[in-house]
Amino acid sequence: MTRYWVRAFLSGLALSAATAMLTVTASADKLFGAMEKAYVTNPTLNAARAGQRATDELVPQALSGWRPTISVFGEVSRTRSSKEGVPIITPDGPDVDSVAINNATSGNVSIQLSQPLFRGFGTVNQTKSAEARVDAGKQNLLATEQQVLFDVVQAYMDVYAGRQYVVLRRQDVSALEAQVKAARDRFAVGEITRTDVAQAQARLAESQSFLVNAQTDLARAVASYVQMVGQEPGKLSYPKVVSIPNSLKMALDVAGEINPQLLAQAFVEVARNSDISVAFSNLLPSADLVASAAGSDPDFAQSKDRSSAVQVGAQLTIPLYEAGAVYSQVRQAKQLASQSRIQVIEVARAVRQAVASSWNAYVGLAQIIKNTRTQVSAAQLALNGVQQEYQAGTRTTLDVLDAQRDLVQAQVLQVTAERNRVVSGYQLLAAIGHLTAVEVGLKVPIYDPDANYKRVRNKWIGTDVKTVE
Structure with missing residues (x-):
């Protein structure tokens, strides 16, 4: 295919030259x-x-x-757990041979900002x-x-x-x-x-x-x-x-x-x-201003467990030997x-x-x-x-x-x-x-x-x- 294209291109050049x-x-x-x-x-x-x-x-x-540099990180996971022999109440009475199944969906998200202050x-x-x-x-x-x-x-x-x-x-x-x-x-x-x-x-x-x-x-x-x-x-x-x-x-x-x-x-x-x-x-030393915010939810079905955090700080790095x-x-x-x-x-x-x-x-x-x-x-x-x-x-x-x-x-x-x-x-x-x-x-x-x-x-x-x- 490439050789065909090259031949066509060169033929076009020759035709253009002849026309000129x-x-x-x-x-x-x-x-x-x-x-x-x-x-x-x-x-x-x-x-x-x-x-x-x-x-x-x-x-x-x-x-x-x-x-500054800004980055966002997010994660969602689905957990399925089970346990045998857990008593479960049924219309016929307790069933000790049953299997208890627990499904949970969790997630967390965070955003981070890093602003350079000094780079030597x-x-x-x-x-x-x-x-x-x-x-x-x-x-x-x-x-x-x-x-x-x-x-x-x-x-x-x-x-x-x-x-x-x-x-x-x-x-x-x-x-x-x-x-x-x-x-x-x-x-x-x-x-x-x-x-x-x-x-x-x-x-x-x-x-x-x-x-x-x-x-x-x-x-x-x-x-x-x-x-x-x-x-x-x-x-x-x-x-x-x-x-x-x-x-x-x-x-x-x-x-x-x-x-x-x-x-x-x-x-x-x-x-x-x-x-x-x-x-x-x-x-030389370098310094950065760092700010971050994060939130997590271990189980979307239970809003009471949700959490969030905001953090602002400064980072100083002093190189000693590289x-x-x-x-x-x-x-x-x-x-x-x-x-x-x-x-x-x-x-x-x-x-x-x-x-x-x-x-x-x-x-x-x-x-x-x-x-x-x-x-x-x-x-x-x-x-x-x-x-x-x-x-x-x-x-x-x-x-x-x-x-x-x-x-x-x-x-x-x-x-x-x-x-x-x-x-x-x-x-x-x-x-x-x-x-x-x-x-x-x-x-x-x-x-x-x-x-x-x-x-x-x-x-x-x-x-x-x-x-x-």
């Missing part, structure tokens, strides 16, 4: 449009939001340490720990949002560049097919040798292989795009260059303040420090807090490296694009000149083939550099912490993680939740 291919409009898909669709529909992001809503419940669970400051610190973990979860949700949007940028640019590669490879194949035909014609009239024809054929076979590879890479890029966005890409347009900080120092300063991964780890450190106090609270377990838990919490402090430094260094790397890549690619454009223009002029000289008999077939290869390689380098610059720009935004729907300016309803947190923080009762299937 048939209904693609002629208008160009924009990068922001793809990001907006992913922001709303991407399952990875929606799952992370659900996970954060679950994390929100840590706070009401911690606050429950201030609240454990509830206070557990609440602080839970609040810090919720804050860390919000930052992790932002990090997931950034990763999803960056993956969309990569998928978008991979499809855009992949299509350019396929066009270039097809043009190269067409040019080499013409070159092979020309070589065969010249060989037929004795102007060139069979070696020249073989060289042209070898280059054509190589170019055809490159075309197959480009088509394969494009298909893979389209699949990634569908995975991230949820539909087939239409006619994509080259996105505008993103706005980035004016200097590397500015970028590093901003990242140190708002990078979600760094902030998340900082909140984890706060939570771990509170965990030390939570563990230590088990070594078999060493609590001491171990305190030491463990201290080591985990130390680990978190070290991990803050680790994440800060990783963020700095990511910002510096993407910044230098973005700046360097501007010059690389300029150089590749010059290279393409020069390679085109060189190919035209070599072809004319080839017709005049002063250049060989290999010279033409090399010039054609140089042009295609320059064009591929240009497309690659243009693709990489867009990706590195958005990678820099992600490293800083600016690749979010709010910072980028996506026209979508912004998901507010605080809404669910405020709804459940002080909730005392109820199991209803808002879920996304």
